[in-house]
Amino acid sequence: MNETTAASASASATDAAEAGDAPVVVGEGVRKSYGDVVALDDVDVTVGEGEVFGLIGPNGAGKTTLVRALTGTTDAEGTIRVLGSSPSTVDPQRIGLLPQSFDPPERLTARELVDYYGGLYEDAREVEAVLDDVGMADDADVWYETLSGGQKRRTCVATGIVNDPDLLFLDEPTTGIDPAGRRSIHRLVERLAADGTTVFLTSHAMDEVERLADRVALLRDGGVVAVGAPADLIAEHGGDPRLEVSLDGSGPDDADLEAVRNALDGVEAEAIPDGLAIEPTPDGLRVLGVRPEGIGAVVDALGAVGVEFESLTWAEPSLEDVYLRLTGEEYSPRSGGIAPGNPEEGGSR
Numbered sequence: 001m002n003e004t005t006a007a008s009a010s011a012s013a014t015d016a017a018e019a020g021d022a023p024v025v026v027g028e029g030v031r032k033s034y035g036d037v038v039a040l041d042d043v044d045v046t047v048g049e050g051e052v053f054g055l056i057g058p059n060g061a062g063k064t065t066l067v068r069a070l071t072g073t074t075d076a077e078g079t080i081r082v083l084g085s086s087p088s089t090v091d092p093q094r095i096g097l098l099p100q101s102f103d104p105p106e107r108l109t110a111r112e113l114v115d116y117y118g119g120l121y122e123d124a125r126e127v128e129a130v131l132d133d134v135g136m137a138d139d140a141d142v143w144y145e146t147l148s149g150g151q152k153r154r155t156c157v158a159t160g161i162v163n164d165p166d167l168l169f170l171d172e173p174t175t176g177i178d179p180a181g182r183r184s185i186h187r188l189v190e191r192l193a194a195d196g197t198t199v200f201l202t203s204h205a206m207d208e209v210e211r212l213a214d215r216v217a218l219l220r221d222g223g224v225v226a227v228g229a230p231a232d233l234i235a236e237h238g239g240d241p242r243l244e245v246s247l248d249g250s251g252p253d254d255a256d257l258e259a260v261r262n263a264l265d266g267v268e269a270e271a272i273p274d275g276l277a278i279e280p281t282p283d284g285l286r287v288l289g290v291r292p293e294g295i296g297a298v299v300d301a302l303g304a305v306g307v308e309f310e311s312l313t314w315a316e317p318s319l320e321d322v323y324l325r326l327t328g329e330e331y332s333p334r335s336g337g338i339a340p341g342n343p344e345e346g347g348s349r
């Protein structure tokens with residue numbers, strides 16, 4: 001149901017309507033230039049009520065500029081409606097924003113900061129509950145300037161949710177936060193979404209976006225190149241499941257690869273479909289298209305041609321694979337992959 005075509009993707013109103021949500025964020029033909037730099041090039045984006053909407057893309061793709069345009073912190077061409085109003089007239093009580101760069105007064109404690117930002121709203125949440133939400137209850141009396149990077153970021157997240165917003169923009173909320181802290185922020189986002197908050201999440205952590213987002217838009221060079229539910233994007237653009245084979249010593253030479261390919265060609269296993277390909281990796285090789293039940297056949301094929309391995313790791317495609325493919329940043333084998341029936345072509349899938 002979601003449009004995930006790379007060439008013509010836009011985070012369309014139709015998607016949100018199909019998701020059964022009234023649009024909370026609508027951007028149509030959004031453009032923004034800084035001198036000669038086109039940061040946003042005709043971006044369409046629609047986010048439905050209660051959605052967690054992920055925005056991903058390489059450095060400089062335009063993510064922060066889009067967040068700034070949608071929140072009215074920079075001007076932009078095009079049509080933008082947020083909670084039914086223009087960004088400049090929307091009720092600030094209903095919007096929460098964690099900017100990518102945020103430098104609050106340093107000689108305040110975490111508790112004082114949350115209290116200060118809460119005081120900017122007519123109605124704010126109880127400070128202790130907000131500190132607890134972001135895992136800062138125990139360090140609430142430490143000056144901001146002496147907090148660690150991750151503790152600072154948690155405190156900043158707290159200032160973004162102190163007004164109990166209906167729409168929350170989080171621009172890279174977990175940067176610098178340790179794994180346990182990231183999990184607690186993830187649970188917080190899940191709780192907020194379950195309570196009906198719409199979340200616009202920008203992140204470079206693909207696992208985070210895959211876990212949290214109902215839909216994801218991939219921005220590249222100021223344009224949306226794909227949008228859809230993570231599972232739909234992965235099915236369309238994520239590629240094959242793969243078996244990573246780490247070899248003893250150095251990586252395989254071309255003769256090893258050819259031998260393994262020939263051995264696998266001779267294996268009749270439903271779990272090794274036609275089109276299976278092998279490509280070298282820095283410490284071994286990668287078998288593409290193999291399902292878990294085919295791993296044994298691969299092991300047998302390796303053994304048959306005398307290739308000894310240290311470890312095997314099977315993985316399904318993920319949002320990271322989608323990202324790498326659609327941004328052209330996927331791993332490029334040093335001498336090209338070998339696809340059955342077309343060994344000269346080699347290279348990427």
Ligand SMILES: Nc1ncnc2c1ncn2[C@@H]1O[C@H](COP(=O)(O)OP(=O)(O)OP(=O)(O)O)[C@@H](O)[C@H]1O
Nearest residue numbers: 034037038039057058059060061062063064065066
């Ligand atoms: N204030 C500004 N003045 C001039 N150019 C800017 C300004 N802000 C952003 N840009 C440029 O606009 C483009 C998009 O930047 P933006 O910060 O939106 O990217 P991003 O996707 O958020 O990147 P990152 O992942 O590194 O945060 C970049 O080329 C950037 O250099």
